[in-house]
Amino acid sequence: xxxxxxxxxxxxxxxxxxxxxxxxxxxxxxxxxxxxxxxxxxxxxxxxxxxxxxxxxxxxxxxxxxxxxxxxxxxxxxxxxxxxxxxxxxxxxxxxxxxxxxxxxxxxxxxxxxxxxxxxxxxxxxxxxxxxxxxxxxxxxxxxxxxxxxxxxxxxxxxxxxxxxxxxxxxxxxxxxxxxxxxxxxxxxxxxxxxx
Amino acid sequence: xxxxxxxxxxxxxxxxxxxxxxxxxxxxxxxxxxxxxxxxxxxxxxxxxxxxxxxxxxxxxxxxxxxxxxxxxxxxxxxxxxxxxxxxxxxxxxxxxxxxxxxxxxxxxxxxxxxxxxxxxxxxxxxxxxxxxxxxxxxxxxxxxxxxxxxxxxxxxxxxxxxxxxxxxxxxxxxxxxxxxxxxxxxxxxxxxxxxxxxxxxxxxxxxxxxxxxxxxxxxxxxxxxxxxxxxxxxxxxxxxxxxxxxxxxxxxxxxxx
Numbered sequence: 001x002x003x004x005x006x007x008x009x010x011x012x013x014x015x016x017x018x019x020x021x022x023x024x025x026x027x028x029x030x031x032x033x034x035x036x037x038x039x040x041x042x043x044x045x046x047x048x049x050x051x052x053x054x055x056x057x058x059x060x061x062x063x064x065x066x067x068x069x070x071x072x073x074x075x076x077x078x079x080x081x082x083x084x085x086x087x088x089x090x091x092x093x094x095x096x097x098x099x100x101x102x103x104x105x106x107x108x109x110x111x112x113x114x115x116x117x118x119x120x121x122x123x124x125x126x127x128x129x130x131x132x133x134x135x136x137x138x139x140x141x142x143x144x145x146x147x148x149x150x151x152x153x154x155x156x157x158x159x160x161x162x163x164x165x166x167x168x169x170x171x172x173x174x175x176x177x178x179x180x181x182x183x184x185x186x187x188x189x190x191x192x193x194x195x196x
Numbered sequence: 197x198x199x200x201x202x203x204x205x206x207x208x209x210x211x212x213x214x215x216x217x218x219x220x221x222x223x224x225x226x227x228x229x230x231x232x233x234x235x236x237x238x239x240x241x242x243x244x245x246x247x248x249x250x251x252x253x254x255x256x257x258x259x260x261x262x263x264x265x266x267x268x269x270x271x272x273x274x275x276x277x278x279x280x281x282x283x284x285x286x287x288x289x290x291x292x293x294x295x296x297x298x299x300x301x302x303x304x305x306x307x308x309x310x311x312x313x314x315x316x317x318x319x320x321x322x323x324x325x326x327x328x329x330x331x332x333x334x335x336x337x338x339x340x341x342x343x344x345x346x347x348x349x350x351x352x353x354x355x356x357x358x359x360x361x362x363x364x365x366x367x368x369x370x371x372x373x374x375x376x377x378x379x380x381x382x383x384x385x386x387x388x389x390x391x392x393x394x395x396x397x398x399x400x401x402x403x404x405x406x407x408x409x410x411x412x413x414x415x416x417x418x419x420x421x422x423x424x425x426x427x428x429x430x431x432x433x434x435x436x437x438x439x440x441x442x443x444x445x446x447x448x449x450x451x452x453x454x
Contacts, residue, residue: 019285022285023282023285026278026281026282026285029278029300030275030278033274033275033278033304034275038304038307038308038311038450039308039450039451039452040452041274041304042301042304042305042308043452045297045300045301045304046301048281048297049294049297049298049301052285052290052293052294052297053294055290056290056291056294059290193291194290194291195291196291
């Protein structure tokens with residue numbers, strides 16, 4: 001019980017410090033702008049966006065399922081990295097504690113690279129060609145792909161693009177149907193709302 | 197050696213043919229999927245350029261637009277958007293805070309662009325500025341993506357100098373590659389297509405192409421690329437004289453580059 005309370009206090013302090021950082025950058029942006037230092041103002045705004053990305057990423061982690069199938073979330077491995085731009089922000093969550101069979105969930109947000117996958121899904125015969133299959137997860141179009149696992153095993157991963165966000169779910173050792181079932185437990189609509 | 201070269205040539209031709217056939221097939225499938233009839237499309241393209249517009253596919257008798265003043269191009273208000281970002285953040289609406297911050301960034305980028313254009317010379321080597329070509333483009337992404345682009349043209353008869361400033365541009369990495377990759381070597385024999393030069397203490401690359409003329413690319417600081425394109429300049433010196441009338445130091449200062 002003491003540990004839980006301690007953890008809650010640490011989380012609260014972290015969010016507070018990030019909020020303070022955002023407020024600090026906002027003041028910097030305003031001051032630099034009013035004194036005509038446009039580039040400094042722009043730089044402060046870039047940092048504001050970084051803070052927002054990290055905060056939003058942490059909020060997304062909070063709404064992810066606590067379990068995927070029989071595997072519990074390994075919250076110690078939770079991570080939010082990167083910054084807005086070409087490669088976007090990566091939100092990472094693992095389920096299970098054995099590397100070879102962990103279910104990995106990765107959400108890349110604010111990445112213009114994602115638009116290419118959207119294009120693939122908009123042309124039906126291309127999305128469903130070869131080892132790819134177009135499916136729907138909570139009403140959103142997604143792509144389930146066959147990938148080669150250890151010892152030539154057929155593994156599957158689901159990719160779901162949402163404008164400039166890409167959700168990727170990898171579940172080594174599971175069948176295509178089971179991976180799709182796991183993907184269906186994701187709160188996609190809520191994630192989309194938070195990251196739009 | 198000769199037979200190996202011939203073999204490679206044949207393989208390349210086969211690869212090209214296969215690529216062409218694949219492209220044709222994909223185009224046809226896409227046309228079938230969206231319901232575009234290639235023949236009718238081609239026939240109509242001369243009489244009405246709007247026929248290829250997806251919004252009018254299958255609609256007959258659509259009137260053509262004759263009025264409207266276009267869109268208002270006022271840049272977003274920076275202070276207003278920063279205030280909105282603050283309020284949204286405090287209310288936990290992070291998505292709204294992000295949108296407002298990006299709008300504020302867009303506004304400030306447009307102002308930076310306008311200031312830079314105002315600081316450029318009115319004439320360069322007898323070429324007058326073409327104010328109608330002045331353009332400031334901001335993608336609003338701010339970091340890493342296409343960032344801020346500023347363009348200005350100078351013209352006199354068929355001679356032209358186009359100047360572009362790309363700030364926070366991802367593709368400036370490509371130019372830096374010229375300086376760091378030993379594979380891009382300068383040659384002393386044959387026709388010289390490009391070479392490294394120094395412009396106002398900055399390392400740069402000058403290129404010449406018979407059809408497009410001279411092009412000079414100058415990476416500046418960490419995230420800025422200056423591009424000068426000269427059409428119908430007598431020689432390299434003539435082009436460089438024009439280039440040197442734009443002061444790089446002043447641009448660096450305004451963009452916060454070191």
